[in-house]
Amino acid sequence: MNDLFESYLKDEFQRGDAQGFQRGEKSGFQKGEAKKARETAVCLKNMGMNVAFIAKALKVDENQATALMDEAYVE
Helix, strand or coil, X not given: CCHHHHHHHHHHHHHHHHHHHHHHHHHHHHHHHHHHHHHHHHHXXXXXXXXXXXXXXHCCCHHHHHHHXXXXXXX
């Protein structure tokens, strides 16, 4: 291979790595937020808070709050 082509391939590979890293980072962040929301929902439930309060605290609707509390026991 010539140097120009090798340089092109190296640049494309590095660009692909950066994009893959960004997607992975975003995915990890979203999973972390979801985990924290589940933990918070369960904690508030254990403190005796009702579903309406938990939903308001998490800025989700009551169905989502209930689902978060149910999902916490799956992991």
